[in-house]
Amino acid sequence: MSTAEETTAGDPQAWAEVTPDAARRLLIAAVEAFAERGYHATTTRDIAGRAGMSPAALYIHYKTKEELLHRISRIGHEKALDILRTAAAREGSAAERLADAVSSFVRWHAGGRTTARVVQYELDSLGPDARAEILALRRQVDAEVRGIVEDGVADGSFDVPDVKGTTLAILSLCIDVARWFSLDGPRTPDEVGALYADLVLRMVGAD
16 A cells, blocks of 8 residues: 555544544554455454554454444545535535535545545445445435436426436446546546536536
8 A cells, every 4th residue: 555545544634533542543544454455355453453553452442343344434424425415505506516516525535545445345344234324324425416416407407317317327426536546647636526527517418
């Protein structure tokens, strides 16, 4: 994992709500390990070692490896939902709100791609109860974007025959950024966000 990726995973603002410090260090270590090796190939010993702690110390804060993944997933999805709710609630036309939602969502997936990869692509590793909780958050994420698209259709500024399918396409486009984006690439997170906002407005036939 590159230094840039370690910085992204360890962004203090991303995990500021997690206390005490040892619990936060374990979450950051788990993000790095899951992103690099995958959830199933990662052991609690791997995570503890990355955090500079003993395996026994990990269990003081998290009972299982799945509990770590669940916490990461919940924090990540709550952040994603907050980004989209903020964009949806802003003043402006449907096109302006959709562009804001897409650019902000893409910037989060690009700038925090190490965390976002784990949040978005390890859902099936969660047990039934934890998975159900995260799926409920995903439905809220979907509803925020769908609501903006519906507003644009209602006022005639968007030409979208299939709102549900178009919403899925928009979210899939944004989320996939976490899979391929690199800080060593030719575009910054802001540039990718602006590009995707323009692409999505074209997708919905915005005026």
